[in-house]
Amino acid sequence: MSAMLETPEMPAVFDGMKLAAVAAVLYVIVRCLNLKSPTASPELVFQDTALNRFLLKSCPLLTKEYIPPLIWGKSGHIQTALYGKMGRVSSPHPYGQRKYLTMSDGATATFDLFEPLAEHCTGDDVTIVICPGIANHSEKQYIRTFVDYAQKSGYRCAVLNHLGALPNIELTSPRMFTYGCTWEFGAMVNYIKKTYLETRLIVVGFSLGGNIVCKYLGEAPASQERVLCAVSVCQGYSASRAQETFLQWDQCRRFYNFLMADNMKKIILSHRHALFGDINKNNLTFDPSDLSRLYTATSLMQIDETVMRKFHGYKTVKEYYEAESCVRYLHNIHVPIMLVNAVDDPLVHESLLSIPKTLAAKKENVMVALPLHGGHLGFFEGAVLFPEPLTWMDKLLVQYSNAICQWEKNKSQCSDVEQVESEHK
Numbered sequence: 001m002s003a004m005l006e007t008p009e010m011p012a013v014f015d016g017m018k019l020a021a022v023a024a025v026l027y028v029i030v031r032c033l034n035l036k037s038p039t040a041s042p043e044l045v046f047q048d049t050a051l052n053r054f055l056l057k058s059c060p061l062l063t064k065e066y067i068p069p070l071i072w073g074k075s076g077h078i079q080t081a082l083y084g085k086m087g088r089v090s091s092p093h094p095y096g097q098r099k100y101l102t103m104s105d106g107a108t109a110t111f112d113l114f115e116p117l118a119e120h121c122t123g124d125d126v127t128i129v130i131c132p133g134i135a136n137h138s139e140k141q142y143i144r145t146f147v148d149y150a151q152k153s154g155y156r157c158a159v160l161n162h163l164g165a166l167p168n169i170e171l172t173s174p175r176m177f178t179y180g181c182t183w184e185f186g187a188m189v190n191y192i193k194k195t196y197l198e199t200r201l202i203v204v205g206f207s208l209g210g211n212i213v214c215k216y217l218g219e220a221p222a223s224q225e226r227v228l229c230a231v232s233v234c235q236g237y238s239a240s241r242a243q244e245t246f247l248q249w250d251q252c253r254r255f256y257n258f259l260m261a262d263n264m265k266k267i268i269l270s271h272r273h274a275l276f277g278d279i280n281k282n283n284l285t286f287d288p289s290d291l292s293r294l295y296t297a298t299s300l301m302q303i304d305e306t307v308m309r310k311f312h313g314y315k316t317v318k319e320y321y322e323a324e325s326c327v328r329y330l331h332n333i334h335v336p337i338m339l340v341n342a343v344d345d346p347l348v349h350e351s352l353l354s355i356p357k358t359l360a361a362k363k364e365n366v367m368v369a370l371p372l373h374g375g376h377l378g379f380f381e382g383a384v385l386f387p388e389p390l391t392w393m394d395k396l397l398v399q400y401s402n403a404i405c406q407w408e409k410n411k412s413q414c415s416d417v418e419q420v421e422s423e424h425k
Helices: 002-006 009-032 048-059 078-088 140-150 183-195 207-221 240-246 249-268 270-275 288-296 300-306 310-314 317-324 350-362 393-421
Strands: 043-045 099-101 108-116 126-131 154-162 202-206 227-233 337-340 366-370
Touching: 009 350, 043 202, 043 350, 043 393, 048 227, 099 183, 108 183, 108 300, 108 366, 126 140, 126 183, 126 207, 126 393, 140 154, 140 207, 140 393, 154 183, 183 207, 202 207, 207 227, 207 337, 227 393, 240 249, 240 300, 240 317, 240 350, 249 270, 249 300, 270 288, 288 300, 300 310, 300 317, 310 317, 337 393
Parallel strands: 126 154, 126 202, 202 227, 227 337, 337 366
Antiparallel strands: 043 366, 099 108, 108 154
């Protein structure tokens, strides 16, 4: 009798378990996709100057709400994963000309040159010189997408191919790109200046490329000649502080560290003959045990300790990080510069954002833009599920560049009028 009374209750128990399971799954989805996070305009840090007021009026993306794709766009991990896996959707194929430059140590630097496809809004000759992210080059989809958009907006583009990054270009010296070596980027910029005597430059760096371009501009005053402005996107500013956070598991940074280290190992080993083939000839401090340590490395810091620091003769990895980080050069940059970082970037710890914020509070030429979402070099836009080919980042870079060019044009016209008026007095 008691068994018969309990039987009708069983379906209710199962229904309760099903509801609990569904609720648990929904909770995980909401948490993982960060669906409860609000959308907002980027947090901006800047000083009240005439230029910055002009930029706010001329760049609506700086004050407009950034709305990522509804289903997944608020997850910095998914934005980062999509960028890492496919770069961009429906990427165009801009046609450029590859240039080869021989460096003083025998290394062969390469960059791709893309001519403008329309007249610039100011009618001037402007070249965007671009430094891609770690182990990247001009054939990456996110670079191609931005270059195509910039060309159609009237800009010439020059894109550095990091030394050793292109699989079909052999190294001609026992050295590849490092975290902050500016030699190849500087050679590309000098080529552009000498070839196009009237052109003005806009300097753009993505991720590791952001560190390189900021370090390049701050190393010597001459580097800023004919430079209108600079933009850095998703960099970490301090290698030593960034690498410390890469060893932590929050936001899965240790896992990202492992993936990037694995990719770096593949690139280094693809050039093992040029780098390790003749140790005496290379005049580096490599020994046979370095190769075995490289095979077992699971973090970028281990690779930097084993290989990367030795290209430029640094005694310790700490010395390497301190010398090659742009944080010690940022205060030397006097041209307008915009520093962009997504708050939910899983590769750049939020504590690192105090560096650009502090800089902007001290220097009038610096503007910091911190959108809530975007991940690492993602910044996808789209209605619900499918992202658009152009990202918020692509649009902002061109919008900011146009505004700076217009500001300089207005300044030049005003000075011409003042000169004419003074001559007639």
